[in-house]
Amino acid sequence: MPEWVMAIIKILIVLAFIGLNGMFLIWAERKVAGFIQARIGPARVGRPQGFFQLFADAIKMFSKEDVRPAAADKWVWWFAPVVFFTPVAMAFLVLPFGPNVIGLDMNIGLIYLAAVASFALLGVFMAGWGSNNKYSLLGAMRAGAQMISYEIPLILATIGVIMITGTLSTQGIVEYQVAHGWNIKTQFLAFVVFFIAMLAELNRTPFDLVIAESELTSGFFTEYSGIRWGMFMFAEYTNIFVMSALAVTLFFGGWASPFGLVGSVLIFLIKTYAIVFLIIWIRWSVPRVRIDQLMTLGWKFLLPLSLFNIVFTGLILLI
Amino acid sequence: MDVSKKLRGTVRIQEAPMTDVKVMGSQESEIAPGVWQHAPGVVTTSLQTALNWGRQNSMWYLTFGLACCAIEMMATGGSRYDFDRFGMVPWPSPRQADLMIVSGTVTEKMAPRVRTLWEQMAEPRYVIAMGACATNGGPYHQGYNVVDGVDKVIPVDVYVPGCPPRPEALLYGVVQLQRKINVAGKQEPEKQKQEKVESEAVKEDV
Amino acid sequence: MSEINEKVKGRLIEQFPGVEVSETEFGQVEVKAPKEIIADLARFVREELDFDYLTMVAGVDYIEYLQLVYHIRSLKDYAELIIKVDVDSENAVVASVAPIWTGANWHEREAMDMFGIQFEGHPDPRPILLPEDWQGGHPLRKDFIDKRPKRERQFRTR
Numbered sequence: 237m238p239e240w241v242m243a244i245i246k247i248l249i250v251l252a253f254i255g256l257n258g259m260f261l262i263w264a265e266r267k268v269a270g271f272i273q274a275r276i277g278p279a280r281v282g283r284p285q286g287f288f289q290l291f292a293d294a295i296k297m298f299s300k301e302d303v304r305p306a307a308a309d310k311w312v313w314w315f316a317p318v319v320f321f322t323p324v325a326m327a328f329l330v331l332p333f334g335p336n337v338i339g340l341d342m343n344i345g346l347i348y349l350a351a352v353a354s355f356a357l358l359g360v361f362m363a364g365w366g367s368n369n370k371y372s373l374l375g376a377m378r379a380g381a382q383m384i385s386y387e388i389p390l391i392l393a394t395i396g397v398i399m400i401t402g403t404l405s406t407q408g409i410v411e412y413q414v415a416h417g418w419n420i421k422t423q424f425l426a427f428v429v430f431f432i433a434m435l436a437e438l439n440r441t442p443f444d445l446v447i448a449e450s451e452l453t454s455g456f457f458t459e460y461s462g463i464r465w466g467m468f469m470f471a472e473y474t475n476i477f478v479m480s481a482l483a484v485t486l487f488f489g490g491w492a493s494p495f496g497l498v499g500s501v502l503i504f505l506i507k508t509y510a511i512v513f514l515i516i517w518i519r520w521s522v523p524r525v526r527i528d529q530l531m532t533l534g535w536k537f538l539l540p541l542s543l544f545n546i547v548f549t550g551l552i553l554l555i
Numbered sequence: 556m557d558v559s560k561k562l563r564g565t566v567r568i569q570e571a572p573m574t575d576v577k578v579m580g581s582q583e584s585e586i587a588p589g590v591w592q593h594a595p596g597v598v599t600t601s602l603q604t605a606l607n608w609g610r611q612n613s614m615w616y617l618t619f620g621l622a623c624c625a626i627e628m629m630a631t632g633g634s635r636y637d638f639d640r641f642g643m644v645p646w647p648s649p650r651q652a653d654l655m656i657v658s659g660t661v662t663e664k665m666a667p668r669v670r671t672l673w674e675q676m677a678e679p680r681y682v683i684a685m686g687a688c689a690t691n692g693g694p695y696h697q698g699y700n701v702v703d704g705v706d707k708v709i710p711v712d713v714y715v716p717g718c719p720p721r722p723e724a725l726l727y728g729v730v731q732l733q734r735k736i737n738v739a740g741k742q743e744p745e746k747q748k749q750e751k752v753e754s755e756a757v758k759e760d761v
Numbered sequence: 762m763s764e765i766n767e768k769v770k771g772r773l774i775e776q777f778p779g780v781e782v783s784e785t786e787f788g789q790v791e792v793k794a795p796k797e798i799i800a801d802l803a804r805f806v807r808e809e810l811d812f813d814y815l816t817m818v819a820g821v822d823y824i825e826y827l828q829l830v831y832h833i834r835s836l837k838d839y840a841e842l843i844i845k846v847d848v849d850s851e852n853a854v855v856a857s858v859a860p861i862w863t864g865a866n867w868h869e870r871e872a873m874d875m876f877g878i879q880f881e882g883h884p885d886p887r888p889i890l891l892p893e894d895w896q897g898g899h900p901l902r903k904d905f906i907d908k909r910p911k912r913e914r915q916f917r918t919r
Contacts, residue, residue: 275639280612289612299610710916
C-alpha cells in the first residue's frame with residue numbers, strides 16, 4: 237500500500253476516534269456528575285445507562301441553526317473553531333498507543349507536543365475577538381493569561397522525565413519505562429506539578445475561569461451555535477484525552493504491558509481513561525478559584541517547584 | 556425599545572420557520588404513483604425521525620429563572636427529580652440552548668429581555684411557560700407591570716399550570732414537549748394544511 | 762432610650778422652630794416638616810444627631826396630597842426617627858436626600874416611578890422598576906388607570 241493511502245487511513249482513524257471519544261466523554265461526564273450528585277444521569281435513551289445519549293447530543297448539535305452574529309468579524313469568527321480544533325488533532329501524531337501504534341515516532345516528540353498545544357490559544361483568542369462580544373473577549377483574555385502562565389510549569393515538569401530517560405521521543409520514554417519501571421517513582425513531584433498545570437491548561441475546574449458560567453456565560457464560545465460550538469466541545473474533550481495520554485506516557489509507563497499488542501493498547505486506554513475520570517471527579521467536587529489565586533499558584537508555587545525538581549533530578553543523576 | 560436594541564448587539568440573520576419543513580417525497584410522483592402511495596418519503600421520513608429523536612432527547616435548557624417557579628425548576632434539575640434523565644442540561648449561553656423554561660412572572664421591564672434571549676437562541680428552539688404567571692399572568696393578572704402571559708411576547712409550545720407547578724408537573728410538561736417534537740414535520744400534507752387552517756381559526760377566536 | 766428621644770426632640774425644636782415633633786407609641790420620634798426645609802433637616806439630622814442609616818423612603822397617596830415618609834435610624838444611639846413631608850400632588854418636586862444618605866438613591870427612584878414625585882439633585886433619575894419607555898402614568902396613585910393596549914398572542918405552528 238502506498239504511503240499516502242496509509243496516511244489518509246490513519247487520519248480517518250484519528251478523526252473517528254476524536255468524534256467517538258468526544259461523544260463518550262460528554263456522556264461520561266454527565267453520568268459521573270450524576271453519580272457524584274446522587275442523581276441518575278442520562279437514563280431515557282439506550283440501555284444500559286442511557287448510553288445512546290451521546291448520539292442524541294451529536295444529532296442535536298449537528299442539526300442546530302448556525303447563527304452568525306451580525307457584528308462578528310467574519311473570517312476570524314469563522315476560522316476560530318478550525319484553528320482550535322486542528323492542533324488537538326495534530327497532537328495525536330506522537331501519542332504512543334502501543335509498541336508500533338504511533339503516527340510518527342519523532343525524536344523531538346515532546347517539543348512537537350508543547351509547540352502544538354500552545355497553538356490552541358490562538359484559536360481561543362480568535363473566537364473571543366471575532367465574536368465581538370464582551371463575555372467572549374473577557375474569556376479569551378483570561379484564557380491567554382492562564383494558558384501562558386501554566387504552560388511554563390507544564391513543560392518544566394517534563395524536563396525531569398527527559399533528564400532521566402535521556403530522550404525527547406515519546407516512544408523512547410515508554411521503552412525506558414518498560415525497562416526501568418514507571419517514572420512516577422522518581423518523578424512524583426514533577427507529576428503533581430504536571431497534573432495541576434494540566435488542569436489549568438485544559439480550563440477545567442478548579443481553574444475554569446475561562447468559561448466561568450456565572451460570570452461569563454460560556455466564555456470564549458458564547459456566540460457559537462450548532463456545529464461550530466460542537467467543534468469547540470469536541471476539541472476540549474479531545475484535549476482532555478490528549479493531556480491524560482501524555483501524563484500516562486510520561487509518568488505511568490504508557491503502553492507497557494505483558495499482553496501483546498492489543499493488550500498494550502487496551503492498557504494504555506484504561507490508564508488514560510482513569511486519569512480522565514480523575515479530572516471529571518475533580519470537576520464535580522472542587523469550587524472555582526479566583527484569578528489572583530490562580531496566578532499566585534502558577535508563578536509562586538508551581539514554577540519554583542518545577543525548577544527545584546529539575547535541580548534535584550540533576551543532583552541525583554550526578555551522584 | 557432603545558435599551559433592548561443596545562443589549563442585543565446582534566441581529567438574527569434569518570428566521571427559519573418550522574412550518575416550511577415538508578415531507579419531501581410524499582407528493583405523488585407522475586411516473587410511478589403507486590410506489591409513492593405505499594411508501595411515502597422512505598428516506599426523508601427516516602431522517603426526520605432521527606432528527607426528532609435527537610432533538611427530543613437532548614433539550615439543553617437555558618439557565619434562566621424569573622421568580623419562585625425557578626426554585627421548582629432548580630429542584631427538578633436536582634437530585635430527586637433529575638432533568639438529566641431526559642438528557643436535559645442547564646446551559647448558560649442562549650446560542651447553545653434548545654429550550655427556554657420561562658419560570659415565573661414576566662414583568663413589563665423583563666419582557667424585552669426575555670424576547671431578546673429568545674431571539675438569540677438558535678433554531679430549533681422550544682419554550683415552556685411554567686406556572687400560572689407565565690401562562691396568563693396568574694395571581695398578578697391585573698398588575699400594572701405584569702405581562703399577562705409570556706405568550707404575548709414569545710410563542711409558547713407547552714403550558715404547565717400550577718403556582719408553582721410541582722417538579723412532577725414540569726417533568727410531565729417536558730414529556731409533552733417531547734411528544735410534540737416527535738411528530739414535528741411528519742404529518743401528511745393534507746393533515747398539516749388542515750391543522751394550519753384550524754390554528755388560524757383559533758387565532759381569530761382569541 | 763427615652764432620654765435620647767428627648768434630646769433629639771429638643772435639638773430639633775431648637776433648630777427648626779416650625780416643625781411638629783411628637784413621639785409614636787413604638788418609641789420613634791416623628792417629625793412633620795414642610796417640604797422646603799427637607800434638605801436642611803436631613804443634613805442636620807445626619808451630621809448633628811448621628812442618624813446615619815436611612816431605612817426607607819416611602820410614598821403615600823392621600824388623594825388631596827402626597828406624602829413622603831423617611832425612616833432613619835441611628836446605629837450609635839439606637840434611636841429611630843420618622844420624617845413626614847407633605848407634597849402637592851400636581852406639582853410634586855422635593856429636594857433629594859440621596860447626596861446625604863447614598864442608600865436613598867433607589868428608594869427615591871422607586872417613589873419617582875410609583876408616585877411621580879420628582880427629586881431635585883438626584884444623581885441618577887432613571888426609572889428603576891418600570892420600563893425605560895413607560896408612558897402609562899404612576900401606578901400607586903389612587904387615580905391610576907391601566908392604559909396598556911391589549912396584546913396579541915404569539916403563535917407558531919410546527
